[in-house]
Amino acid sequence: MSNQVDDAELLQMFQDEKTRNQAFNLLLKKYQQKIYWHIRRMVIDHDDADDLVQDVFVKIWKSLPGFRSDAQLYTWMYRIATNECITFLNRKKLKNNVSFDDVSHELSESLTDSSYFDGDKVQSKLQKALLTLPEKQKLVFNMKYYDEMKYEEMSEILGTSVGALKSSFHLAVKKIEAYLLSED
Numbered sequence: 001m002s003n004q005v006d007d008a009e010l011l012q013m014f015q016d017e018k019t020r021n022q023a024f025n026l027l028l029k030k031y032q033q034k035i036y037w038h039i040r041r042m043v044i045d046h047d048d049a050d051d052l053v054q055d056v057f058v059k060i061w062k063s064l065p066g067f068r069s070d071a072q073l074y075t076w077m078y079r080i081a082t083n084e085c086i087t088f089l090n091r092k093k094l095k096n097n098v099s100f101d102d103v104s105h106e107l108s109e110s111l112t113d114s115s116y117f118d119g120d121k122v123q124s125k126l127q128k129a130l131l132t133l134p135e136k137q138k139l140v141f142n143m144k145y146y147d148e149m150k151y152e153e154m155s156e157i158l159g160t161s162v163g164a165l166k167s168s169f170h171l172a173v174k175k176i177e178a179y180l181l182s183e184d
Contacts, residue, residue: 129179
């Protein structure tokens, strides 16, 4: 069986006690990387991203029996991952009793230390620019730019109108351009 089983088949396998574990392993194979990078671009730090991915997949495992097929599986999983990121970042702000700007600065510092972003100056610059954005704009930019997601899908995940998302993306692009020009 290839690891690219379609979602309907995965869900069917998951409903059966005998194939539940196999279905979940296939689900992990299929989506773990995508979810990891979505989270990593939000929280920057690899260890934090790793922990969050585990939390997300535990939530998915627990919630999957109640999953209604009116949403797409990936969209549903993406929403869980997004909510976990936001909760994590908010907790980080509260725990350290700092503003979003301070958290952004801290993440920007860890970006500089990260071997993943280090090799590519342009990527590193883009990531630093992204850290200057409000959370929602950063999310929308990541989803559109990196995940090539359609506004309709983003609307389903974030519970925001397509018009508002387009506006957020446009603002994000403007801010990123301004940041990149000021950095040169």
